[in-house]
Amino acid sequence: MTSSATKRVLLAAPRGYCAGVDRAVVAVEQALEHYGAPVYVRKEIVHNKYVVSTLAKRGAIFVDDTDEVPAGARVVFSAHGVSPAVHQAAEERELKTIDATCPLVTKVHKEAVRFAKDDYDILLIGHEGHEEVEGTYGEAPEHIQVVNSPDDVDKVVVRDPDKVVWISQTTLSVDETMETVRRLRELFPSLQDPPSDDICYATQNRQVAVKKLAPECDLVIVVGSANSSNSVRLVEVALEAGARSSYRVDGIGELKDEWFEGVSTVGVTSGASVPEILVEELITALGERGYGEVQEVRTATEDLMFSLPRELRADLKKAGQGPSRPRREGRRSLNVEPV
Numbered sequence: 001m002t003s004s005a006t007k008r009v010l011l012a013a014p015r016g017y018c019a020g021v022d023r024a025v026v027a028v029e030q031a032l033e034h035y036g037a038p039v040y041v042r043k044e045i046v047h048n049k050y051v052v053s054t055l056a057k058r059g060a061i062f063v064d065d066t067d068e069v070p071a072g073a074r075v076v077f078s079a080h081g082v083s084p085a086v087h088q089a090a091e092e093r094e095l096k097t098i099d100a101t102c103p104l105v106t107k108v109h110k111e112a113v114r115f116a117k118d119d120y121d122i123l124l125i126g127h128e129g130h131e132e133v134e135g136t137y138g139e140a141p142e143h144i145q146v147v148n149s150p151d152d153v154d155k156v157v158v159r160d161p162d163k164v165v166w167i168s169q170t171t172l173s174v175d176e177t178m179e180t181v182r183r184l185r186e187l188f189p190s191l192q193d194p195p196s197d198d199i200c201y202a203t204q205n206r207q208v209a210v211k212k213l214a215p216e217c218d219l220v221i222v223v224g225s226a227n228s229s230n231s232v233r234l235v236e237v238a239l240e241a242g243a244r245s246s247y248r249v250d251g252i253g254e255l256k257d258e259w260f261e262g263v264s265t266v267g268v269t270s271g272a273s274v275p276e277i278l279v280e281e282l283i284t285a286l287g288e289r290g291y292g293e294v295q296e297v298r299t300a301t302e303d304l305m306f307s308l309p310r311e312l313r314a315d316l317k318k319a320g321q322g323p324s325r326p327r328r329e330g331r332r333s334l335n336v337e338p339v
């Protein structure tokens with residue numbers, strides 16, 4: 001049994017909310033405040049159970065697709081982005097849309113459109129079925145093939161091996177993606193890189209931080225939902241970096257006693273869609289288990305902030321309410337400060 005004197009927590013920083021999630025969540029909050037409930041949201045605004053259920057209690061109605069939104073009503077598109085077909089379907093139903101697609105996802109969409117226009121074969125590295133991948137794919141389905149993992153590379157067939165480019169989902173494991181690219185390049189030596197990193201700053205920063213603390217940890221707990229790609233990647237990255245064990249939890253209700261047997265050092269981090277209140281609860285629960293000493297392991301400082309979606313900003317401005325909002329530090333509870 002480990003004595004409490006040797007028990008400690010290493011807390012990763014950065015962790016939790018990224019700029020794209022903050023913007024999307026605030027967009028729904030402000031839409032509810034400005035237009036009143038209900039506000040429809042296509043898909044989960046961000047992949048986090050707590051965030052979705054909190055917003056639902058306040059009047060957001062989450063739907064799977066635009067055909068579930070009453071004609072003429074207002075709908076918010078999630079941070080993961082949508083394909084042009086979704087925009088068109090919304091237009092046909094005369095929906096009032098607020099597009100909360102993260103600007104860093106939009107950047108990847110634009111890359112896809114540009115390379116398709118130049119008639120490239122585009123290899124989109126990402127997880128088939130993930131909303132972000134569906135949205136990007138939908139920009140140029142006749143030019144894009146989805147490559148799920150390094151093992152998928154052999155299935156790729158292109159028209160001209162000298163005119164191939166790869167792009168990616170924003171929330172992948174950096175190391176696994178680079179392995180996929182390495183294998184693709186073996187097949188297609190002229191494979192072109194995207195103009196800039198598609199795996200976003202937040203995904204990369206959270207992986208770097210967890211890599212730094214993982215070798216010292218007997219256990220790494222990642223707060224995040226099962227459908228949150230970047231949260232699931234953090235568990236994989238922790239294990240690859242040397243953590244003895246690692247688990248993802250939505251909240252403290254999922255902690256298991258057996259995880260803590262013989263454990264001295266617990267690493268803690270959270271995915272980019274996770275409000276800090278869930279990490280705070282975990283730190284308290286760990287304290288109750290004797291892990292009272294908490295040391296932060298910081299590998300970067302983030303200060304990026306995106307302005308609210310254009311449509312919402314315009315309406316807030318007309319009403320004399322906006323469009324500015326104070327920056328909320330990336331690690332925060334849901335709606336704990338005025339926005």
Ligand code: SF4
Pocket residue numbers: 018019020021079102103104105170171200201202203230272
């Ligand atoms: S994880 Fe990255 S791409 Fe996704 S919302 Fe956050 S900043 Fe945007």
